[in-house]
Amino acid sequence: xxxxxxxxxxxxxxxxxxxxxxxxxRKPEVGSVMxxxxxxxxxxxxxxxEMSVTRCSLQLADGRVGHAYVQGRDKDHATRAALVDALMxxxxxxxxxxxxxxxxxxxxxxxxxxxxxxxxATKVEFFTMVRGED
Amino acid sequence: xYVAVKGGERAxxxxxxxxxxxxxxxxxxxxxxxxxxREQMALAVNRVMAEGSLYDPDLAALAIKQAxxxxxxxxxxxxxxxxTLPRFGGSVPVETDKMALIRRISAxxxxxxxxxxxxxTFDYTHRLLDFKLMAxxxxxxxxxxxxxxxxxxxxxxxxxxxxxxxxxxxxxxxxPDLTRAPLELPATRPLRLQALTRGDEGFVLSxxxxxxxxxxxxHAFVGELRIGTVAVEMDIPELGFAVEIGEVELTECETVNxxxxxxxxxxxxxRGYGLVFGQSERKAISMSLVDRALRWKELGxxxxxxxxxxxxxxxxxxxxxxATGFLEHIKLPHYVDFQSELELIRxxxxxxxxxxxxxxxxx
Numbered sequence: 001x002x003x004x005x006x007x008x009x010x011x012x013x014x015x016x017x018x019x020x021x022x023x024x025x026r027k028p029e030v031g032s033v034m035x036x037x038x039x040x041x042x043x044x045x046x047x048x049x050e051m052s053v054t055r056c057s058l059q060l061a062d063g064r065v066g067h068a069y070v071q072g073r074d075k076d077h078a079t080r081a082a083l084v085d086a087l088m089x090x091x092x093x094x095x096x097x098x099x100x101x102x103x104x105x106x107x108x109x110x111x112x113x114x115x116x117x118x119x120x121a122t123k124v125e126f127f128t129m130v131r132g133e134d
Numbered sequence: 135x136y137v138a139v140k141g142g143e144r145a146x147x148x149x150x151x152x153x154x155x156x157x158x159x160x161x162x163x164x165x166x167x168x169x170x171x172r173e174q175m176a177l178a179v180n181r182v183m184a185e186g187s188l189y190d191p192d193l194a195a196l197a198i199k200q201a202x203x204x205x206x207x208x209x210x211x212x213x214x215x216x217x218t219l220p221r222f223g224g225s226v227p228v229e230t231d232k233m234a235l236i237r238r239i240s241a242x243x244x245x246x247x248x249x250x251x252x253x254x255t256f257d258y259t260h261r262l263l264d265f266k267l268m269a270x271x272x273x274x275x276x277x278x279x280x281x282x283x284x285x286x287x288x289x290x291x292x293x294x295x296x297x298x299x300x301x302x303x304x305x306x307x308x309x310p311d312l313t314r315a316p317l318e319l320p321a322t323r324p325l326r327l328q329a330l331t332r333g334d335e336g337f338v339l340s341x342x343x344x345x346x347x348x349x350x351x352x353h354a355f356v357g358e359l360r361i362g363t364v365a366v367e368m369d370i371p372e373l374g375f376a377v378e379i380g381e382v383e384l385t386e387c388e389t390v391n392x393x394x395x396x397x398x399x400x401x402x403x404x405r406g407y408g409l410v411f412g413q414s415e416r417k418a419i420s421m422s423l424v425d426r427a428l429r430w431k432e433l434g435x436x437x438x439x440x441x442x443x444x445x446x447x448x449x450x451x452x453x454x455x456x457a458t459g460f461l462e463h464i465k466l467p468h469y470v471d472f473q474s475e476l477e478l479i480r481x482x483x484x485x486x487x488x489x490x491x492x493x494x495x496x497x
Contacts, residue, residue: 033223041409
């Protein structure tokens with residue numbers, strides 16, 4: 001679900017072009033979640049600020065239920081994420097995994113690796129100057 | 135005092151139309167897109183998200199465009215929008231030790247585990263205008279280096295392990311929320327941190343600077359400064375467990391401050407903490423200095439009367455939307471207020487003149 005929540009809405013739409021019919025249990029709704037941090041990184045929680053989130057719940061014709069909470073305000077994104085969640089609970093799981101989740105995971109891993117490689121290039125290699133005292 | 139005043143509707147409408155035209159500027163110059171602002175004015179977007187207290191880069195970019203680049207006006211737009219959103223809940227506290235780092239430096243330990251990573255920093259630039267940016271040039275390419283991921287634990291936790299650092303007990307109470315209940319004093323440290331992280335960068339910076347110049351000195355070292363993305367998890371009631379609902383970019387600063395000791399406690403270092411949305415390291419460092427200065431009572435320090443030690447002064451004046459709201463309201467019609475002032479001063483002048491004339495006559 002985290003992968004779907006972080007996915008680019010347009011990319012998810014491209015990977016799941018023909019979503020199956022479903023009925024709403026909860027129509028897509030835009031709201032916020034209060035993001036929390038910890039005092040001194042490890043201590044008591046505090047409220048850092050909110051982020052926008054869209055959620056929905058739906059049911060496929062065969063009764064399978066899917067839920068989604070995705071970052072941002074894209075209702076289509078939340079809908080497709082909930083559909084994938086529902087589809088993953090049946091026979092199509094392997095197929096959906098290969099067609100949707102695996103490409104999303106690979107692309108996300110590539111983006112992360114690219115950023116980590118740029119960060120690694122800025123890692124400082126210290127060297128000590130020889131002091132010329134004697 | 136305010137009284138209902140009618141009129142001015144047509145003038146207001148014309149002013150708003152003109153504002154829209156001025157916002158667009160010269161139509162021969164291409165219009166800015168939201169994506170351009172989000173990608174190329176990213177640090178302005180970060181500031182609007184931090185002070186607007188809503189992480190949504192597209193909305194922050196829209197607010198900057200609508201506000202013609204006036205960042206406080208943009209923060210105002212985001213705060214107003216935020217109040218229209220239903221709150222789904224609170225996240226599990228983010229785990230900044232698992233941050234996907236793009237920058238991580240320490241001013242206290244050269245050889246910290248995980249190393250020092252400079253990231254896309256302005257530090258070490260010469261602050262000379264780059265006229266190449268005036269000409270449309272090809273995008274420059276960042277260097278890369280393959281590196282196996284290396285754990286980068288919090289540096290202050292290493293000191294903590296050796297008992298040299300003030301302990302930071304972990305617990306999981308629900309924190310107070312100043313967006314839901316009025317800010318009451320004395321404030322707890324979680325409440326102070328919430329106020330500071332959404333506070334005005336300029337105000338928090340000046341307060342922090344004042345502590346460095348001696349007004350409530352706390353001798354801060356930047357123990358660690360890190361920037362990167364963290365996953366946000368929330369307990370989903372429909373599922374009964376926590377799932378990731380997205381990720382946010384954060385800047386975190388931990389300061390190591392002067393040691394204190396007492397009869398019961400051995401000398402140890404103390405902490406200041408800053409955590410801010412986006413890449414906002416000036417704000418994060420400032421926040422941690424002000425956080426530490428405000429802890430004087432809890433740490434048994436002397437009240438030197440410094441502004442940065444005054445919780446009421448800092449917390450009640452750090453919010454730029456409250457400040458600008460009260461400041462700018464004085465330009466709105468105060469005709470009746472002023473009329474009474476005018477009458478009063480005329481009466482006082484008349485009385486003063488009459489007294490003077492009376493004295494002259496007596497002499």
